[in-house]
Amino acid sequence: MYRQKYLFLLPGLLVLVAIILFPLLFTIRVSFSSWDVYNPGLNWIGGENYGRLWEDARYWQALGRLTLLSVTTVLIQYVLGFALALMVWRDLAARRLFRVLFLIPMMTTPVVMSVLWRTIFHESLGPLNPILESLGIGAAPWLSSAGWAFAAVVMVEVWQWTPFMFLLLLAGLLSLPNEPYLAAKIDGAGPVRTFFSVTFPMLGAISVGAILIRLIEASKIMETVYVLTSGGPGTSTETSSYYIYIRGMRDFQIGYSAALSLTYLIIMIVALTVIAKLLVRALVKDAA
Amino acid sequence: MAEIRLAKLAHSYGNGTNALKPLDMTWRDGGTYALLGPSGCGKSTMLNIISGLLKPSEGRVLFDGQDVTDKDTGARNIAQVFQVPVIYRSMTVGENLAFPLVCRRVPTPRIKARVEAIAERLGLSRHLNSRAVALTADQKQLISLGRGLVREDVSAVLLDEPLTVIDPQMKFELRKILKDINREFRLTMVLVTHDQNEALTFADTVVVMNHGEVIQAGTPQELFERPATTHVGTFIGSPAMNFLPAVREGDRVLVPGAGLSRTAPADLPTTDLTLAFRPEHAVAGGPLAGTVTRIWFEGADQVLALSVGDASLRIRAVAGAETVGAIVRFDVPQDCLRLYHQGRLVA
Numbered sequence: 086m087y088r089q090k091y092l093f094l095l096p097g098l099l100v101l102v103a104i105i106l107f108p109l110l111f112t113i114r115v116s117f118s119s120w121d122v123y124n125p126g127l128n129w130i131g132g133e134n135y136g137r138l139w140e141d142a143r144y145w146q147a148l149g150r151l152t153l154l155s156v157t158t159v160l161i162q163y164v165l166g167f168a169l170a171l172m173v174w175r176d177l178a179a180r181r182l183f184r185v186l187f188l189i190p191m192m193t194t195p196v197v198m199s200v201l202w203r204t205i206f207h208e209s210l211g212p213l214n215p216i217l218e219s220l221g222i223g224a225a226p227w228l229s230s231a232g233w234a235f236a237a238v239v240m241v242e243v244w245q246w247t248p249f250m251f252l253l254l255l256a257g258l259l260s261l262p263n264e265p266y267l268a269a270k271i272d273g274a275g276p277v278r279t280f281f282s283v284t285f286p287m288l289g290a291i292s293v294g295a296i297l298i299r300l301i302e303a304s305k306i307m308e309t310v311y312v313l314t315s316g317g318p319g320t321s322t323e324t325s326s327y328y329i330y331i332r333g334m335r336d337f338q339i340g341y342s343a344a345l346s347l348t349y350l351i352i353m354i355v356a357l358t359v360i361a362k363l364l365v366r367a368l369v370k371d372a373a
Numbered sequence: 374m375a376e377i378r379l380a381k382l383a384h385s386y387g388n389g390t391n392a393l394k395p396l397d398m399t400w401r402d403g404g405t406y407a408l409l410g411p412s413g414c415g416k417s418t419m420l421n422i423i424s425g426l427l428k429p430s431e432g433r434v435l436f437d438g439q440d441v442t443d444k445d446t447g448a449r450n451i452a453q454v455f456q457v458p459v460i461y462r463s464m465t466v467g468e469n470l471a472f473p474l475v476c477r478r479v480p481t482p483r484i485k486a487r488v489e490a491i492a493e494r495l496g497l498s499r500h501l502n503s504r505a506v507a508l509t510a511d512q513k514q515l516i517s518l519g520r521g522l523v524r525e526d527v528s529a530v531l532l533d534e535p536l537t538v539i540d541p542q543m544k545f546e547l548r549k550i551l552k553d554i555n556r557e558f559r560l561t562m563v564l565v566t567h568d569q570n571e572a573l574t575f576a577d578t579v580v581v582m583n584h585g586e587v588i589q590a591g592t593p594q595e596l597f598e599r600p601a602t603t604h605v606g607t608f609i610g611s612p613a614m615n616f617l618p619a620v621r622e623g624d625r626v627l628v629p630g631a632g633l634s635r636t637a638p639a640d641l642p643t644t645d646l647t648l649a650f651r652p653e654h655a656v657a658g659g660p661l662a663g664t665v666t667r668i669w670f671e672g673a674d675q676v677l678a679l680s681v682g683d684a685s686l687r688i689r690a691v692a693g694a695e696t697v698g699a700i701v702r703f704d705v706p707q708d709c710l711r712l713y714h715q716g717r718l719v720a
Contacts, residue, residue, distance in 0.1 A: 262457070264455045264457055265459050267426055267453070267459075268453070268517070269461075270426065270445075270447060271426075271446050271451060271452065271453050271473075272447070272472050272473040272520055273447035273473055273476035273477050274472070274476045275476075282461055282463070282464070283461065286461070287462065289463070370463035371462030371463050371506055
């Protein structure tokens with residue numbers, strides 16, 4: 086009965102196979118080959134690529150750096166986004182203005198924005214260092230020193246993606262019922278206690294959602310690093326996706342980069358699942 | 374515990390309409406009061422002014438003679454229970470009950486003792502360590518109430534339609550607990566409701582409101598016997614009071630064609646008159662007669678809709694006595710006939 090229903094599912098299924106399933110399966114197969122620019126083709130070399138990957142310190146360093154970068158940026162974005170949302174939550178007139186204002190960074194194309202920031206950070210031509218100097222803080226080697234370059238990437242990421250956090254948390258705040266706030270007032274709670282006892286717990290689920298979405302996005306960071314620092318100086322801002330890009334698209338070690346991609350995919354799936362569970366346990370305390 | 378006085382209190386929201394027209398009222402310490410009226414009549418506005426969530430446009434609020442109009446909600450020591458059970462969702466039942474005391478920096482041993490005592494009284498003892506979200510709606514309402522009672526010096530408990538979301542069988546139980554608590558703690562309690570049954574069974578004094586105005590305040594008995602306006606007569610009692618257009622002829626007021634009449638006060642105008650009586654006050658047998666057009670079953674009683682001349686009215690009679698289409702003879706004692714001019718009680 087109703088066997089034709091599968092016919093209607095077919096177009097979607099085909100698209101799914103074409104853009105997700107086939108590339109994934111093909112990548113798995115490629116990762117067991119030594120396909121590179123000299124010997125293109127699907128030969129079989131067993132787990133050689135994975136053995137090499139295991140000993141590739143640069144890959145693991147990039148992964149560690151990515152972890153640090155994602156956690157730092159997402160944490161800062163969350164705190165800033167929450168603060169901004171709380172600021173414009175109650176006042177309707179200001180809310181309309183700020184909502185648009187805050188969203189501009191998010192709507193800008195990452196590459197364009199990174200080029201802009203590269204100009205701003207430029208040590209001799211950019212406007213940032215002269216401003217810092219005039220304030221008496223002193224110039225910084227923004228893109229030529231390891232620590233400063235990492236900070237620059239963090240800053241750009243925070244600048245671009247805080248609006249996203251802001252938007253989600255503001256939507257969450259606007260959906261909160263008013264009665265708990267009245268009750269807290271009657272019970273004698275001040276603003277700080279009200280925040281920690283009422284607002285924050287009620288936004289737990291939304292916080293977990295927002296943080297996870299941003300963590301997933303942040304772990305794919307590519308454009309900012311590519312345009313701003315190209316992973317440098319040295320490899321000090323090189324993240325996993327950028328390293329995989331270098332091996333695959335610059336060195337044309339297709340087989341090896343396929344192995345890197347797959348490992349990266351599995352680590353991400355496992356890590357994000359664990360993080361999601363931990364976050365739910367830590368933040369969502371009001372589920373019935 | 375406090376006597377609450379509302380002095381020349383009035384409130385209007387930004388759009389200029391009067392949510393609350395000027396009124397004076399005193400609620401004695403330890404009394405139970407019900408604000409009764411349809412949605413939008415100003416009863417919640419009045420409650421929020423008392424609790425301090427809303428600042429009145431005019432007038433003062435006094436607790437035990439002390440002006441608290443400009444005082445913050447927290448400083449007024451009011452307990453308020455809302456229509457929806459409000460609990461702090463991330464906390465346990467015990468933490469919820471302790472919250473107002475923690476906010477007031479009461480020493481921990483004292484908090485513990487108070488929470489245990491109140492939980493015991495409200496039957497929440499075995500849930501103290503459970504998460505508050507896991508409880509039923511009526512238990513959550515008890516937590517809301519408990520957060521008020523846990524403070525020893527609470528001035529009054531304000532209840533904003535607290536039984537609306539409670540299951541019918543639990544409503545009765547919760548109302549009983551509220552009454553018991555009132556007696557035991559000698560707390561002033563103010564209940565806002567649109568359910569006359571709730572108001573009449575809960576409060577010593579019922580304040581009927583409409584369009585931001587207090588129409589009548591009195592005991593349930595007074596409201597039932599002598600409604601100040603036709604609105605109160607319709608709102609209080611089930612079935613509603615019978616209101617029949619009447620005319621003045623000499624020294625009597627009568628309903629044309631129905632045979633219903635009473636003596637007219639000396640200075641009574643001749644137009645806009647209404648004679649009224651409660652369906653419960655009609656007695657079987659007598660000079661009046663009507664045809665039964667409809668019957669409602671109400672256990673031991675039945676309510677009969679009668680067509681009397683051009684008028685239609687309702688009377689309460691013993692169940693099973695009549696059938697549709699039958700002629701019923703009845704009478705209304707003179708002392709039960711009320712006279713209204715322009716909707717207001719005259720005699």
